[in-house]
Amino acid sequence: MNAQEVRKLFPILHQEVNGKPLVYFDSAATSQKPVPVIEALEKYYREYNSNVHRGVHTLGTRATDAYEGAREKVRRFINAKSTQEVIFTRGTTTSINTVAASYGLSNLSEGDEIVITPMEHHSNIIPWQQVAKKTGATLKYIPLKEDGSIDLQDVESTITEHTKIVSVMQVSNVLGTINPVKEIGAIAHKHGAIMVVDGAQSTPHLKVDVQDLDCDFFAFSSHKMCGPTGIGVLFGKKALLNKMEPVEFGGEMIDFVDLYDSTWKELPWKFEGGTPIIAGAIGLGAAIDFLSDIGLDNIHRHEEELAKYAIEQMSEIEGITIYGPKERAGIVTFNIDDVHPHDVATVLDAEGIAVRAGHHCAQPLMKWLNTSSTARASFYLYNTKDEIDSFVKGLVTTKEYFGHVF
Template sequence: MNPSIREQFPILHQEINGHPLVYLDSAATSQKPRAVIDAVKHYYEYENSNVHRGVHTLGSRATDAYEGAREKVAKFINARRTQEIIFTRGTTTALNLVASSYARANCKEGDEIVITQMEHHSNLIPWQQVAKETGATLKYIPLQPDGHIELSDVEQTITSRTKIVAIAYVSNVMGLVHPVKQIAEIAHRNGAIIVVDGAQSTPHMKVDVQDLDCDFYALSGHKMCGPTGIGALYGKKALLESMEPIEFGGEMINDVGLYDSNWKELPWKFEGGTPIIAGAVGLGAAIDFLEQIGMDEIAHHEGVLAAYATERLSEIDGLRIYGPAKRHVGVVTFNLGDVHPHDVATVLDASGIAIRAGHHCCQPLMRWLEVSSTARASFYLYNNEQDVDRLVSALIQTKEYFGDAT
């Protein structure tokens, strides 16, 4: 990766606790390049207005910027139509929209919802609630010892009673890339729809929702160099048109009477109230930034870096890495002997290294791994091998500091 890319992230040029910052927590949220920061700043300085309603110049500029961002999202994930892109607060909101609108209307007692133990809570709890409210049964695709999914197990778990399959494209803990395209084919063959959590895949690889043939796909802007508080739900047009909105108010209506109302067409019927305009502008700028670098280039860089990190971390006695030996996404989850992950993260922070520690919003997966929590280093386009070397050196010092605890 071109070293000049790192220079475009202002936050990385600082010291933490007297040490140059090494940011290894991009799976939680990515840092923002100057281009995104400037785009949001420019919007507030020159275009700030509400969208769709006004006929004045600022209103037109804001509307063009907002809808232009929708077009960029649609192109970025290869949606067939811009109307299939619903702006949301992020992946969590997008998944909850599908659960609250589509699932509650289409699931009943005896139906099945199929997920995995590897899911982020945002792609697990909504389906638990749907199952409780509708009488549907929640089923789990078995995981292999290293966490990956065998298609033969998918075939056995999905049945003619399955209505929804919900799965992350990439695990936020194991760094596994699931065979979503093949799982979608199995789901459709059994009459089910598939919902894909794309929070960890969209920033790191080229995504084509038409090729995947997924029915819904959720993403978050803040994990792909964009602002927080903005994301999107992709849904096939026919499915979205069949669904009822779950938020009501201004902007999403067509006609309001005293006792009844009806809704605008897609995508606006799902975007009640003043939308996250500046966030959408920032997300559009983030997409421009990523496309200028190239998603294939980003994926290659992360694959090389993840392999290097796995190799270097494996050299530390007592350190256990969870997940497959070979991974294609820059997420490496580990524990350092018996040292609590929070202690590991605290000691690393003293050296200016930011990692994540905890259950990573994946408590069922932690139980499957037979741990309460783990440490996680996650890499992105602005990281390099020197960052990995700093991490390894600090972990060796941490091991020495805790002595017999490791």
Template sequence: MDTTSIRTDFPILGQKVNGHPLVYLDNAATSQKPQSVIDTLVTYYENYNSNVHRGVHTLGTIATERYEEAREKIRKFINARSTKEIIYTKGTTNSLNMIATGYGRANLTQGDEIVISPMEHHANLIPWQQAAQATGASLKYFPMKADGTLDLEDVRRTITDHTKIVACTQVSNVLGTINPVKEIAEIAHEKGAVMVVDGAQSTPHMAIDVQDLDADFFAFSGHKMLGPTGIGILYGKQALLDAMEPVETGGEMIDEVDYYRATWADLPWKMEAGTPNIAGAIGLGSAVDYLNQIGMDAISEYETELGRAAYEAVSAISGVTVYGPEQRAGMVSFNIEGIHPHDVSTALDAEGIAVRAGHHCAQPLHRRLECASTVRASFYFYNTLEEIEKLTRGIKDAKEYFGHVL
């Protein structure tokens, strides 16, 4: 991976923070944007800013073409069968809420089961809590092993004939665990259940094939994969989306309306009420172009190297606890004994190193880990082994500093 060349594509990475070159290690929260994506957004607003699907004038036609071209790029990127299966949303959270509300509440009844993992982000936990409360269904959890992984035999025992929905993150945003969602989907389907995959932390970092995974629903966000904020994708198998009622109504999602009734437009527009994030969608298409140019297999291979190097380096520091399995995605969450994660993050920021401290929207998981919060360093393909060395030195500096203070 030619990171030297790649980094020149990202204007923000050239700056200094607190007198130090920026080391940006908060990619699980949001990624930085290459100049090509920034230029795409500027070009939209400067040259063909217009609403889509409504006007027949020139600007509206160009905007609609670019908007739908981006949908096709995204379809190919995750290997969906049809653009009818690609729904634009605000992000992963919005997508998962649409599934839990539009599909879950309409199809769950008392006695049904929803099964999720203990490592879910709140966005793939709270919507299912709400769906269970609204329908009388019960919420169950897979057992999680001590190293933060799932055992497929435990999965098989947990999913029963009463299970109607299985929801699982493909990559944990805290532990870096890569879950076997393809195998979990197979077990779910054997019991007649629908498989929902949170792909927020996987789609930016590895090749995704929703047909191979056999996911019934799959959700991800644009801003974690070089795209703008406020844009995401809900993938759903066409038959399931066809059967769903829209979660929101109004605008271009209708076919015909009179004073007492309405009918819906075809997919995907049936699920896209109101004026969409047009610039965001087109910008996400540009991000997909950039990722395809690098190659998702190359990105995955390189980030696996970064994750392994970080795990080994941070684990070797005495007094530091690293959470999650050795085989992991490109992130490492840890704590320094006796030092609050926010203090560690502040100390690292003083050296220009941006990490995340907190519960990472996974409070139940942190209770399982017997800590309130962690420090998380998360990597992307523009990060380097030298930056991991800086992180390691920064952790040692923080440990020494607070050791003297305490």
């Protein structure tokens, strides 16, 4: 299935914005949703909307089967050993915070180290800052090479016998850098540390195998991979999850409640307090089916080609700075000399082109890049080279609008 055929399945793309055909280059923030996902959500609400697990009536059974069926789809998609290792959360942020609050606060103390990188999204920085403050642990950063990639020798020199947690994004939401998380994890394990992987930007685009990566925790979000907003996944190795305490308490996650004490359900439900995100899980399951049918390898190859083509075309325009390594995922972050990124995004929007502008929840990385903000074009399976041509013309228009002379 080529990109033009894929596009037919995304209703939102068939519209004009400001009188121009919509070009959506903001999938790193959130992806668009295909018809099969929309229909799966509608079917749940129309035909078997009910709470799960405790009901014995027909609708409750159907909802439970669909909800737990989605968990099995996730398990297969990331190759977890068991559905007990698949916890539904509100998204990547909640998943990482769960690891920080449950595992981090219980297992770290003064003198221990947490190792991350300067390119991390705020959701993989702030939780570890808080753990460090509360436990007395030290937060350390793996330095970046000049192009924004990681050298494994720097990893070796940063991780020590005092390191207890290493947490790294697999793909940078700014630079498009694809980090060697498997190799980083091996170094972490050699020193007795656990490996946490932020998969928010990788899971929608790359084939993920948590057993091959041998990571201890892996977090990702549905809404970046053609699924609904408001739901994500925390994968954790069963042995670690069994030792961890829940961070939310209430219905659904309990086994028995007495007046002064309570016990928890087994995995994964002890981490899913309250009515779960039922429709979201079902929608995520439909998104996984959709992406699996197309093939993650095909998606990644398509996005690599788009990014390469975009960089080639953009490099012909004087005064554009492109950030990140040569080998990258489908993300191109850039600035135009003397034009604020918000102004770039505004002019492009007038041409019907949606890009992201700002610090992208990565202010430490912006500081490392010696800028306060950037513009970002991010591509997905439904984007085309023709759209990139429109985007590049929009950049030329932006320069002309702000008085640049060629």
